Amino acid sequence: MAIARPGSYYLSEGYAARLRARYAAEQRFKAYGIAAVAAAAVMLVVLLGTIVGQGYTAFWQTQIRLEIHFDPAEIDPQGTRDRSVLATANTMKLVRDSLAAQFPDITERAERRALYDIMSSGAPFQLTRMLLDDPSLIGTTRSVWLTASDDVDQFIKGYISRDVPESARRVSDLQIRAVDALASRNAVEKQFNTVLFTGGDSREPELAGIGGAIVGSFLTLLVTLALSVPIGVAAAIYLEEFAPKNRWTDLIEVNINNLAAVPSIVFGLLGLAVFLSVFGMPRSAPVVGGLVLALMTLPTIIIASRAALKAVPPSIREAALGVGASRLQAVLHHVLPLAMPGILTGTIIGMAQALGETAPLLMIGMVAFIVDIPGGFTDSATVLPVQIFMWADSPERAFLERTSAAIMILLGFLIAMNAVAVLLRKKFERRW
Amino acid sequence: MITKKLALTAAAAVAVSVAFAGAANAQSRDQIRAVGSSTVFPFTTAVAEAFGKSGSFKTPVVESTGTGGGFRLFCAGVGPAHPDVSNASRRIKKSEVEQCAANGVAEITELKIGFDGIVLASSKAGQHMDLTRAQLWKALAKDVPVDGKMVANPYKRWSDVDPSLPNVEIEVLGPPPTSGTRDAFNELAMEAGCHEVKEVAAIVTDAKALAQACMAIREDGAYVEAGENDNLIVQKLVANPSAFGVFGYSFLDQNKDKLQAAEINDVPPTYENISSGKYPVSRSMFVYIKNAHVGVIPGIREFVAEYTSERAMGEEGYLADKGLIALPKAERDGVRSSAVNMTPMKL
Numbered sequence: 182m183a184i185a186r187p188g189s190y191y192l193s194e195g196y197a198a199r200l201r202a203r204y205a206a207e208q209r210f211k212a213y214g215i216a217a218v219a220a221a222a223v224m225l226v227v228l229l230g231t232i233v234g235q236g237y238t239a240f241w242q243t244q245i246r247l248e249i250h251f252d253p254a255e256i257d258p259q260g261t262r263d264r265s266v267l268a269t270a271n272t273m274k275l276v277r278d279s280l281a282a283q284f285p286d287i288t289e290r291a292e293r294r295a296l297y298d299i300m301s302s303g304a305p306f307q308l309t310r311m312l313l314d315d316p317s318l319i320g321t322t323r324s325v326w327l328t329a330s331d332d333v334d335q336f337i338k339g340y341i342s343r344d345v346p347e348s349a350r351r352v353s354d355l356q357i358r359a360v361d362a363l364a365s366r367n368a369v370e371k372q373f374n375t376v377l378f379t380g381g382d383s384r385e386p387e388l389a390g391i392g393g394a395i396v397g398s399f400l401t402l403l404v405t406l407a408l409s410v411p412i413g414v415a416a417a418i419y420l421e422e423f424a425p426k427n428r429w430t431d432l433i434e435v436n437i438n439n440l441a442a443v444p445s446i447v448f449g450l451l452g453l454a455v456f457l458s459v460f461g462m463p464r465s466a467p468v469v470g471g472l473v474l475a476l477m478t479l480p481t482i483i484i485a486s487r488a489a490l491k492a493v494p495p496s497i498r499e500a501a502l503g504v505g506a507s508r509l510q511a512v513l514h515h516v517l518p519l520a521m522p523g524i525l526t527g528t529i530i531g532m533a534q535a536l537g538e539t540a541p542l543l544m545i546g547m548v549a550f551i552v553d554i555p556g557g558f559t560d561s562a563t564v565l566p567v568q569i570f571m572w573a574d575s576p577e578r579a580f581l582e583r584t585s586a587a588i589m590i591l592l593g594f595l596i597a598m599n600a601v602a603v604l605l606r607k608k609f610e611r612r613w
Numbered sequence: 614m615i616t617k618k619l620a621l622t623a624a625a626a627v628a629v630s631v632a633f634a635g636a637a638n639a640q641s642r643d644q645i646r647a648v649g650s651s652t653v654f655p656f657t658t659a660v661a662e663a664f665g666k667s668g669s670f671k672t673p674v675v676e677s678t679g680t681g682g683g684f685r686l687f688c689a690g691v692g693p694a695h696p697d698v699s700n701a702s703r704r705i706k707k708s709e710v711e712q713c714a715a716n717g718v719a720e721i722t723e724l725k726i727g728f729d730g731i732v733l734a735s736s737k738a739g740q741h742m743d744l745t746r747a748q749l750w751k752a753l754a755k756d757v758p759v760d761g762k763m764v765a766n767p768y769k770r771w772s773d774v775d776p777s778l779p780n781v782e783i784e785v786l787g788p789p790p791t792s793g794t795r796d797a798f799n800e801l802a803m804e805a806g807c808h809e810v811k812e813v814a815a816i817v818t819d820a821k822a823l824a825q826a827c828m829a830i831r832e833d834g835a836y837v838e839a840g841e842n843d844n845l846i847v848q849k850l851v852a853n854p855s856a857f858g859v860f861g862y863s864f865l866d867q868n869k870d871k872l873q874a875a876e877i878n879d880v881p882p883t884y885e886n887i888s889s890g891k892y893p894v895s896r897s898m899f900v901y902i903k904n905a906h907v908g909v910i911p912g913i914r915e916f917v918a919e920y921t922s923e924r925a926m927g928e929e930g931y932l933a934d935k936g937l938i939a940l941p942k943a944e945r946d947g948v949r950s951s952a953v954n955m956t957p958m959k960l
Contacts, residue, residue: 294929302931306666341870342870345870348869349737349869349870350869350870351867351869351870383662384655384658384659384662384935385662457694461694463642463694464646464676464694465674465676546676548676548677549674549675549676549677550654550658550661550674550675550676550677551672551674552661552662552665552672553665553671553672561644561674571677573842573844574651574841574842574843574844575655575844576655576843576844576861576863576864576866576867576935576936577867578867578868581844
């Protein structure tokens with residue numbers, strides 16, 4: 182202001198007022214911006230906070246230690262040690278005998294049933310597996326950690342209160358007494374829940390895992406990757422480097438951009454109509470899921486690849502052509518390698534999007550209860566987000582924490598994929 | 614250069630061969646496939662899992678498509694590309710049987726597996742309610758009779774409907790119209806309640822208009838469509854003690870430490886009351902088997918035997934633990950014998 186002459190326009194009262202107003206507007210705008218960012222951050226923290234708060238307990242599972250006598254008369258009376266005999270042995274009786282021996286005072290039939298229910302229905306299968314791995318166990322007595330039922334697990338984790346009346350909780354007084362007695366002998370422990378990571382789906386929360394869904398997601402994404410990257414990159418190279426500029430290529434470009442905005446369920450309908458009905462491919466198979474998701478991610482990859490190719494300076498092409506390279510050589514030897522980081526970033530983001538998708542898979546039967554872990558592209562399979570959706574819908578209380586745990590695992594995968602995209606960009610990106 | 618071209622060709626070849634392997638695979642199938650109602654889904658999946666664990670067959674794949682969607686797939690034809698089992702939270706319709714027959718699905722075995730009660734429940738912190746179906750209808754209908762005319766539902770509080778009910782704002786969270794639970798609720802609670810209100814039939818004489826007036830649920834915010842996820846309804850009820858929720862009995866059973874159920878016509882929705890048919894808002898659940906697939910797809914007979922076994926659908930079976938309300942003993946025996954013989958149903 183000092184440089185302005187006296188009486189200048191820049192010293193007038195009106196000018197100062199307008200200046201103040203403009204500064205104030207800028208401050209306000211900044212404040213709005215900070216408020217918007219803060220609101221988003223708070224929501225994210227609340228969301229993650231509830232998921233982690235609800236889900237972290239699912240990484241532990243209550244186990245109960247029982248003294249199991251591998252009774253030869255019960256398992257293998259003939260002593261053949263034949264695998265088929267061992268596989269069908271009545272191991273449930275071993276679990277029950279052990280429990281009954283610990284609580285000899287419980288004799289009434291209904292009470293016995295309630296006592297047996299503190300163990301998971303999967304516990305006998307654990308014993309069967311042990312027997313098959315090591316038949317020499319027969320005749321010995323071992324103390325074995327076996328999975329507790331989901332209700333006992335929820336009780337131990339404090340989700341079921343012992344203060345409410347017996348009729349209002351899923352764990353009876355007798356079961357609480359039994360669990361307390363076992364706990365006083367250090368026979369109740371929360372152990373790391375490996376089943377959550379390795380198991381297939383189950384209707385019993387304590388036996389349910391996302392292993393099958395992870396394998397399904399992997400197989401599906403493999404098909405998606407194998408199809409969408411070559412096709413998408415080839416389409417992008419042709420459109421960007423070779424195609425003549427005319428009405429047809431304009432039309433194609435508009436269509437690709439529109440396809441990127443089509444709701445994903447539409448691709449599912451397309452998959453149902455074409456792959457299942459016309460080609461007769463199997464329902465619920467990762468190969469069909471992969472095909473549908475490939476269609477969905479193609480536009481993303483084409484757009485990202487074209488942008489990456491466009492970002493390579495024309496001088497690179499001209500230099501290559503100038504020393505006598507053909508156009509194909511110029512593209513494949515010089516332009517494409519330089520555009521690769523951008524293409525990879527687009528691909529990974531497209532894959533991350535495909536990993537989180539459920540809607541198109543609904544139509545082709547991948548939203549299903551599938552216990553067996555898929556072994557190939559045509560086996561029935563489900564994927565991670567579908568598994569989360571189905572657990573969220575289950576009545577059993579213990580699925581609540583498992584849903585949150587599965588969300589955490591899915592988020593972990595997504596963060597990892599996006600981190601790889603960022604790293605690749607940081608490492609290989611070149612600026613001109 | 615050439616290697617790159619080769620890689621591209623190889624990728625394409627792999628994709629195509631995978632696709633054809635898939636097409637070839639569809640010709641035969643060694644795994645049972647079930648589709649249908651999301652209400653029956655928890656029970657069929659439990660049976661599928663037990664069947665897969667105990668037997669020498671693969672675990673069946675169960676899809677939750679809704680009852681109607683299930684029948685569309687089930688009735689589409691015979692062959693490995695079509696499902697073997699359809700779950701339904703209502704009986705198959707005549708039109709669906711005809712659709713089936715038109716596509717060559719002539720013989721279907723019907724298994725009635727049990728009952729499901731639809732409950733009206735609220736948080737334990739809220740007030741206990743004991744109401745009749747007529748009161749429930751008046752609280753939730755779109756138009757109600759006032760002074761001899763049908764007017765838009767004026768009731769804001771339960772006590773407006775009837776002074777004996779608590780003085781709490783009407784707020785009911787329930788399933789959306791796409792849900793089978795909503796269909797059953799409309800039929801068993803709303804329509805039945807409407808017929809108990811004699812004025813309605815006097816004002817609306819046309820049968821079609823009457824049915825419509827009885828089924829219409831108010832849209833002024835007192836009934837909130839809370840989506841298909843019943844766990845969400847449970848959580849909302851705990852957060853808001855004055856609200857009521859409409860959902861299946863199994864969710865009440867799992868959350869009985871948090872929720873209390875309203876009595877309807879003085880009957881609380883307990884296992885015994887639903888099983889005996891005393892609790893009025895309950896429905897039967899069905900499983901349909903395609904007879905033409907028996908012996909073609911391995912394990913169907915054994916799967917049905919497992920489903921109808923006493924350890925599954927009996928009073929103390931594992932399905933009861935999942936919230937299924939068992940059929941009376943005599944009826945169970947009937948279902949078992951028709952399952953063993955695969956007796957085709959007649960409508």
